Amino acid sequence: MNRSARQESRQPHSLAATERGVGAGTTDSGAGSGPSHYKTTRSKRHLEGVLKKYTNLLQSWQSRYFVLDPEVGQLQYYLNELSKSQRPPRGSLPLLGAMVVSSDEFPYMFTVQSTTGDSYKLRGFVSGFV
Template sequence: MDSVGADFLAHIQEGQLYKYTNVVKGWQHRWFILDPREGTLSYYLSENDTKLQPRGYISLESAVISPSDEDSNTFSVNSWTGECYKLRATDARARQDWVNRLRATAEYHSQKNIQASLRDYPRMSYVSDFCPSGVKKSFADARQHLSQAENSYIDIVRVIEKLPSQGTRLKCTDPDLLIIKATSQSMMCALENCYKILQHSSIEQPIVRTYSFLNSKPSSSSTHSKRKHYTHSST
Protein backbone atom coordinates (compact mmCIF):
# COMPACT_ATOMS: atom_id res chain seq x y z
CA MET A 1 0.00 0.00 0.00
CA ASP A 2 1.37 3.45 -0.88
CA SER A 3 1.93 6.21 1.68
CA VAL A 4 -1.25 8.05 0.65
CA GLY A 5 -3.34 4.94 1.27
CA ALA A 6 -1.60 4.32 4.58
CA ASP A 7 -2.21 7.89 5.72
CA PHE A 8 -5.86 7.65 4.74
CA LEU A 9 -6.42 4.45 6.72
CA ALA A 10 -4.54 5.76 9.73
CA HIS A 11 -6.58 8.97 9.97
CA ILE A 12 -9.56 8.49 12.26
CA GLN A 13 -11.97 11.38 11.88
CA GLU A 14 -14.22 12.39 14.72
CA GLY A 15 -16.41 15.33 15.53
CA GLN A 16 -19.84 16.60 16.44
CA LEU A 17 -22.74 16.26 14.02
CA TYR A 18 -26.49 16.67 14.32
CA LYS A 19 -28.37 13.40 13.91
CA TYR A 20 -32.07 13.24 13.11
CA THR A 21 -33.74 10.99 15.69
CA ASN A 22 -37.05 9.21 15.38
CA VAL A 23 -37.73 9.35 19.12
CA VAL A 24 -38.16 13.10 19.36
CA LYS A 25 -38.56 13.67 15.61
CA GLY A 26 -35.81 16.26 15.63
CA TRP A 27 -32.07 16.95 15.56
CA GLN A 28 -29.74 16.03 18.41
CA HIS A 29 -26.01 16.57 18.92
CA ARG A 30 -24.01 13.35 18.71
CA TRP A 31 -20.28 12.61 18.62
CA PHE A 32 -19.26 10.64 15.51
CA ILE A 33 -16.14 8.61 14.81
CA LEU A 34 -15.16 7.48 11.30
CA ASP A 35 -12.61 4.64 11.29
CA PRO A 36 -11.36 4.11 7.69
CA ARG A 37 -9.37 1.00 8.59
CA GLU A 38 -12.39 -0.75 10.10
CA GLY A 39 -14.79 0.80 7.59
CA THR A 40 -17.22 1.94 10.26
CA LEU A 41 -19.08 5.04 11.38
CA SER A 42 -20.14 5.02 15.02
CA TYR A 43 -21.67 7.63 17.27
CA TYR A 44 -21.94 8.46 20.96
CA LEU A 45 -24.02 10.81 23.09
CA SER A 46 -20.98 13.02 23.65
CA GLU A 47 -17.20 13.11 23.27
CA ASN A 48 -16.86 12.02 26.89
CA ASP A 49 -18.63 8.72 26.14
CA THR A 50 -16.23 7.41 23.48
CA LYS A 51 -14.75 4.87 25.91
CA LEU A 52 -18.19 3.30 26.24
CA GLN A 53 -20.12 1.21 23.74
CA PRO A 54 -21.35 3.33 20.82
CA ARG A 55 -25.01 4.24 20.61
CA GLY A 56 -25.01 3.25 16.96
CA TYR A 57 -22.66 1.55 14.55
CA ILE A 58 -22.84 1.23 10.78
CA SER A 59 -20.68 -0.56 8.21
CA LEU A 60 -19.65 1.63 5.28
CA GLU A 61 -18.90 -1.14 2.81
CA SER A 62 -21.11 -0.49 -0.26
CA ALA A 63 -22.79 2.37 1.59
CA VAL A 64 -24.23 5.34 -0.30
CA ILE A 65 -23.42 8.79 1.04
CA SER A 66 -25.76 11.45 -0.36
CA PRO A 67 -25.69 15.22 0.19
CA SER A 68 -29.21 16.53 0.73
CA ASP A 69 -31.03 19.14 -1.35
CA GLU A 70 -32.67 20.52 1.80
CA ASP A 71 -29.67 22.71 2.62
CA SER A 72 -25.89 22.83 2.30
CA ASN A 73 -25.22 21.11 5.65
CA THR A 74 -27.34 17.93 5.58
CA PHE A 75 -26.38 14.51 4.20
CA SER A 76 -27.35 10.87 4.65
CA VAL A 77 -25.44 7.60 5.04
CA ASN A 78 -27.29 4.52 3.74
CA SER A 79 -25.84 1.06 4.31
CA TRP A 80 -26.51 -2.06 2.24
CA THR A 81 -28.51 -3.39 5.21
CA GLY A 82 -31.04 -0.58 4.78
CA GLU A 83 -29.94 1.33 7.87
CA CYS A 84 -29.85 5.09 7.33
CA TYR A 85 -28.31 7.97 9.27
CA LYS A 86 -29.56 11.46 8.45
CA LEU A 87 -26.87 13.89 9.55
CA ARG A 88 -26.15 17.60 9.53
CA ALA A 89 -22.74 19.26 9.74
CA THR A 90 -22.00 22.71 11.12
CA ASP A 91 -21.48 24.21 7.65
CA ALA A 92 -21.13 23.32 3.97
CA ARG A 93 -17.37 22.87 4.15
CA ALA A 94 -17.62 20.44 7.06
CA ARG A 95 -20.32 18.48 5.23
CA GLN A 96 -18.15 18.13 2.15
CA ASP A 97 -15.23 16.93 4.24
CA TRP A 98 -17.36 14.25 5.92
CA VAL A 99 -18.95 13.20 2.63
CA ASN A 100 -15.56 12.88 0.89
CA ARG A 101 -14.04 10.78 3.65
CA LEU A 102 -17.11 8.58 4.05
CA ARG A 103 -17.28 7.93 0.30
CA ALA A 104 -13.56 7.13 0.14
CA THR A 105 -13.94 4.65 3.01
CA ALA A 106 -16.99 3.01 1.44
CA GLU A 107 -15.23 2.66 -1.92
CA TYR A 108 -12.05 1.26 -0.34
CA HIS A 109 -13.84 -1.47 1.58
CA SER A 110 -16.11 -2.36 -1.34
CA GLN A 111 -13.05 -2.86 -3.56
CA LYS A 112 -11.20 -4.74 -0.83
CA ASN A 113 -14.08 -7.17 -0.28
CA ILE A 114 -14.42 -7.91 -4.00
CA GLN A 115 -10.69 -8.53 -4.40
CA ALA A 116 -10.65 -10.85 -1.37
CA SER A 117 -13.66 -12.80 -2.65
CA LEU A 118 -12.04 -13.40 -6.02
CA ARG A 119 -8.73 -14.48 -4.46
CA ASP A 120 -10.33 -16.90 -2.02
CA TYR A 121 -12.92 -18.39 -4.36
CA PRO A 122 -11.87 -21.82 -5.78
CA ARG A 123 -10.71 -21.48 -9.37
CA MET A 124 -10.56 -24.04 -12.16
CA SER A 125 -8.23 -23.57 -15.11
CA TYR A 126 -8.33 -25.18 -18.49
CA VAL A 127 -6.70 -24.67 -21.86
CA SER A 128 -8.72 -22.21 -23.85
CA ASP A 129 -10.62 -23.40 -26.91
CA PHE A 130 -10.99 -19.82 -28.05
CA CYS A 131 -8.62 -18.09 -30.41
CA PRO A 132 -7.42 -14.57 -29.40
CA SER A 133 -10.07 -12.95 -31.58
CA GLY A 134 -12.75 -14.98 -29.81
CA VAL A 135 -11.51 -13.81 -26.42
CA LYS A 136 -11.52 -10.20 -27.58
CA LYS A 137 -15.08 -10.56 -28.84
CA SER A 138 -16.17 -12.04 -25.52
CA PHE A 139 -14.72 -9.09 -23.62
CA ALA A 140 -16.24 -6.64 -26.10
CA ASP A 141 -19.67 -8.22 -25.56
CA ALA A 142 -19.17 -8.12 -21.79
CA ARG A 143 -18.15 -4.46 -21.98
CA GLN A 144 -21.27 -3.65 -23.98
CA HIS A 145 -23.56 -5.33 -21.47
CA LEU A 146 -21.72 -3.60 -18.64
CA SER A 147 -22.19 -0.23 -20.33
CA GLN A 148 -25.90 -0.91 -20.68
CA ALA A 149 -26.10 -1.75 -16.99
CA GLU A 150 -24.22 1.46 -16.13
CA ASN A 151 -26.66 3.52 -18.20
CA SER A 152 -29.61 1.88 -16.46
CA TYR A 153 -28.04 2.58 -13.07
CA ILE A 154 -27.48 6.25 -13.97
CA ASP A 155 -31.09 6.55 -15.15
CA ILE A 156 -32.38 5.08 -11.88
CA VAL A 157 -30.28 7.46 -9.79
CA ARG A 158 -31.38 10.48 -11.86
CA VAL A 159 -35.06 9.60 -11.51
CA ILE A 160 -34.72 9.18 -7.74
CA GLU A 161 -32.73 12.39 -7.25
CA LYS A 162 -35.24 14.41 -9.27
CA LEU A 163 -37.97 13.56 -6.78
CA PRO A 164 -38.78 16.26 -4.21
CA SER A 165 -37.09 16.07 -0.82
CA GLN A 166 -40.19 17.19 1.04
CA GLY A 167 -43.94 16.74 0.81
CA THR A 168 -46.48 14.00 1.28
CA ARG A 169 -45.81 12.15 -1.97
CA LEU A 170 -42.86 9.94 -2.83
CA LYS A 171 -39.61 11.68 -1.86
CA CYS A 172 -35.99 11.18 -2.88
CA THR A 173 -35.23 10.37 0.77
CA ASP A 174 -37.71 7.47 0.87
CA PRO A 175 -35.93 4.56 2.66
CA ASP A 176 -36.85 2.04 -0.05
CA LEU A 177 -35.46 4.29 -2.78
CA LEU A 178 -32.24 4.83 -0.81
CA ILE A 179 -31.85 1.05 -0.51
CA ILE A 180 -32.29 0.75 -4.29
CA LYS A 181 -29.54 3.33 -4.81
CA ALA A 182 -27.22 1.58 -2.36
CA THR A 183 -27.70 -1.92 -3.77
CA SER A 184 -27.46 -0.67 -7.36
CA GLN A 185 -24.19 1.09 -6.64
CA SER A 186 -22.82 -2.00 -4.90
CA MET A 187 -23.79 -4.18 -7.87
CA MET A 188 -22.16 -1.86 -10.40
CA CYS A 189 -18.99 -1.71 -8.32
CA ALA A 190 -18.84 -5.51 -8.17
CA LEU A 191 -19.44 -5.92 -11.92
CA GLU A 192 -16.79 -3.33 -12.82
CA ASN A 193 -14.19 -4.98 -10.60
CA CYS A 194 -14.96 -8.49 -11.83
CA TYR A 195 -14.58 -7.29 -15.41
CA LYS A 196 -11.23 -5.61 -14.70
CA ILE A 197 -9.87 -8.62 -12.83
CA LEU A 198 -10.91 -11.08 -15.54
CA GLN A 199 -9.49 -8.82 -18.23
CA HIS A 200 -6.20 -8.51 -16.37
CA SER A 201 -6.05 -12.27 -15.82
CA SER A 202 -6.64 -13.03 -19.51
CA ILE A 203 -3.71 -10.81 -20.47
CA GLU A 204 -1.23 -12.21 -17.96
CA GLN A 205 -2.06 -15.92 -18.08
CA PRO A 206 -1.39 -18.23 -21.07
CA ILE A 207 -4.52 -20.15 -20.19
CA VAL A 208 -8.02 -18.91 -19.57
CA ARG A 209 -9.30 -19.23 -16.03
CA THR A 210 -12.98 -19.51 -15.38
CA TYR A 211 -14.70 -18.17 -12.32
CA SER A 212 -18.10 -19.23 -11.03
CA PHE A 213 -20.52 -16.37 -10.51
CA LEU A 214 -20.10 -14.90 -7.07
CA ASN A 215 -23.11 -14.35 -4.87
CA SER A 216 -23.53 -10.58 -4.51
CA LYS A 217 -24.50 -11.00 -0.87
CA PRO A 218 -21.85 -11.57 1.79
CA SER A 219 -21.58 -15.07 3.22
CA SER A 220 -23.74 -15.88 6.21
CA SER A 221 -20.73 -15.89 8.52
CA SER A 222 -19.55 -12.53 7.18
CA THR A 223 -23.02 -11.05 7.46
CA HIS A 224 -23.38 -12.30 11.01
CA SER A 225 -20.00 -10.93 12.05
CA LYS A 226 -20.97 -7.48 10.79
CA ARG A 227 -24.55 -7.39 11.99
CA LYS A 228 -23.74 -8.52 15.49
CA HIS A 229 -21.96 -5.19 16.03
CA TYR A 230 -24.94 -3.09 15.03
CA THR A 231 -26.61 -1.25 17.83
CA HIS A 232 -30.04 -0.49 16.44
CA SER A 233 -30.82 2.82 18.04
CA SER A 234 -32.95 5.72 16.92
CA THR A 235 -31.25 8.17 19.25
Protein backbone atom coordinates in the same frame (compact mmCIF):
# COMPACT_ATOMS: atom_id res chain seq x y z
CA MET B 1 -27.34 27.34 -7.58
CA ASN B 2 -29.14 26.25 -10.72
CA ARG B 3 -31.30 23.16 -10.93
CA SER B 4 -28.79 20.94 -12.78
CA ALA B 5 -26.07 21.85 -10.26
CA ARG B 6 -28.38 20.89 -7.36
CA GLN B 7 -29.27 17.60 -9.04
CA GLU B 8 -25.59 16.87 -9.63
CA SER B 9 -24.76 17.63 -5.97
CA ARG B 10 -27.36 15.06 -4.83
CA GLN B 11 -25.70 12.22 -6.72
CA PRO B 12 -24.69 9.34 -4.41
CA HIS B 13 -21.01 8.87 -3.69
CA SER B 14 -19.55 5.46 -2.94
CA LEU B 15 -17.49 5.31 0.23
CA ALA B 16 -15.79 2.18 -1.10
CA ALA B 17 -14.39 4.14 -4.05
CA THR B 18 -13.17 6.87 -1.72
CA GLU B 19 -11.60 4.32 0.62
CA ARG B 20 -9.72 2.72 -2.27
CA GLY B 21 -8.25 6.13 -3.11
CA VAL B 22 -9.62 6.09 -6.65
CA GLY B 23 -7.85 8.75 -8.68
CA ALA B 24 -5.49 9.62 -5.85
CA GLY B 25 -2.30 7.76 -6.60
CA THR B 26 1.36 8.40 -7.12
CA THR B 27 3.78 6.32 -9.07
CA ASP B 28 6.28 4.19 -7.28
CA SER B 29 9.33 4.13 -9.49
CA GLY B 30 11.02 0.94 -8.43
CA ALA B 31 14.61 0.01 -9.18
CA GLY B 32 13.69 -2.06 -12.24
CA SER B 33 12.64 -0.97 -15.71
CA GLY B 34 9.19 -2.55 -15.37
CA PRO B 35 5.87 -0.70 -15.33
CA SER B 36 5.20 1.80 -12.59
CA HIS B 37 2.95 0.61 -9.79
CA TYR B 38 0.33 2.83 -8.21
CA LYS B 39 -0.15 3.09 -4.51
CA THR B 40 -2.55 5.27 -2.65
CA THR B 41 -1.43 8.60 -1.21
CA ARG B 42 -4.35 8.72 1.19
CA SER B 43 -3.67 7.25 4.57
CA LYS B 44 -6.55 5.69 6.41
CA ARG B 45 -7.44 8.52 8.75
CA HIS B 46 -9.35 8.15 11.98
CA LEU B 47 -11.76 11.11 11.93
CA GLU B 48 -14.10 12.22 14.70
CA GLY B 49 -16.25 15.14 15.75
CA VAL B 50 -19.76 16.46 16.35
CA LEU B 51 -22.53 16.20 13.75
CA LYS B 52 -26.27 16.71 14.02
CA LYS B 53 -28.18 13.42 13.64
CA TYR B 54 -31.87 13.28 12.78
CA THR B 55 -33.58 11.11 15.38
CA ASN B 56 -37.34 11.46 14.88
CA LEU B 57 -40.12 14.01 14.40
CA LEU B 58 -40.46 14.70 18.10
CA GLN B 59 -36.78 15.19 18.95
CA SER B 60 -35.63 16.28 15.48
CA TRP B 61 -31.87 16.99 15.25
CA GLN B 62 -29.55 16.02 18.10
CA SER B 63 -25.82 16.69 18.43
CA ARG B 64 -23.85 13.44 18.57
CA TYR B 65 -20.15 12.63 18.62
CA PHE B 66 -19.14 10.58 15.55
CA VAL B 67 -16.04 8.47 14.99
CA LEU B 68 -15.09 7.33 11.49
CA ASP B 69 -12.82 4.33 11.97
CA PRO B 70 -11.43 3.02 8.66
CA GLU B 71 -9.71 0.08 10.36
CA VAL B 72 -13.07 -1.48 11.31
CA GLY B 73 -14.94 0.14 8.39
CA GLN B 74 -17.61 1.72 10.56
CA LEU B 75 -19.13 5.07 11.38
CA GLN B 76 -19.85 4.99 15.12
CA TYR B 77 -21.59 7.55 17.28
CA TYR B 78 -21.87 8.41 20.96
CA LEU B 79 -23.98 10.86 22.96
CA ASN B 80 -20.93 13.13 23.40
CA GLU B 81 -17.14 13.10 23.30
CA LEU B 82 -16.85 12.04 26.96
CA SER B 83 -18.91 8.90 26.31
CA LYS B 84 -16.75 7.68 23.39
CA SER B 85 -14.82 5.39 25.76
CA GLN B 86 -18.04 3.44 26.38
CA ARG B 87 -18.40 0.17 24.52
CA PRO B 88 -20.38 -0.58 22.52
CA PRO B 89 -21.08 2.78 20.85
CA ARG B 90 -24.65 4.10 20.91
CA GLY B 91 -24.88 3.24 17.22
CA SER B 92 -22.72 2.12 14.31
CA LEU B 93 -23.07 1.83 10.57
CA PRO B 94 -20.93 -0.48 8.40
CA LEU B 95 -19.37 1.49 5.55
CA LEU B 96 -18.31 -1.20 3.09
CA GLY B 97 -20.34 -0.38 -0.04
CA ALA B 98 -22.18 2.47 1.70
CA MET B 99 -23.38 5.52 -0.25
CA VAL B 100 -23.33 9.17 0.77
CA VAL B 101 -26.14 11.26 -0.69
CA SER B 102 -26.17 15.04 -0.29
CA SER B 103 -29.43 16.91 0.24
CA ASP B 104 -30.82 20.43 -0.24
CA GLU B 105 -33.38 19.86 2.53
CA PHE B 106 -31.16 21.55 5.18
CA PRO B 107 -27.78 23.28 4.97
CA TYR B 108 -24.85 20.84 5.16
CA MET B 109 -27.18 17.81 5.19
CA PHE B 110 -26.29 14.37 3.83
CA THR B 111 -27.40 10.78 4.33
CA VAL B 112 -25.12 7.78 4.79
CA GLN B 113 -26.90 4.68 3.44
CA SER B 114 -25.42 1.32 4.40
CA THR B 115 -25.84 -1.88 2.40
CA THR B 116 -27.62 -3.30 5.48
CA GLY B 117 -30.54 -0.95 4.77
CA ASP B 118 -29.77 1.27 7.78
CA SER B 119 -29.01 4.94 7.23
CA TYR B 120 -28.06 8.06 9.17
CA LYS B 121 -29.43 11.47 8.21
CA LEU B 122 -26.69 13.90 9.25
CA ARG B 123 -25.83 17.60 9.18
CA GLY B 124 -22.59 19.41 9.67
CA PHE B 125 -22.88 22.83 11.21
CA VAL B 126 -20.90 25.98 11.79
CA SER B 127 -20.51 26.86 15.46
CA GLY B 128 -23.01 29.57 16.35
CA PHE B 129 -25.15 28.87 13.25
CA VAL B 130 -27.18 25.78 14.11
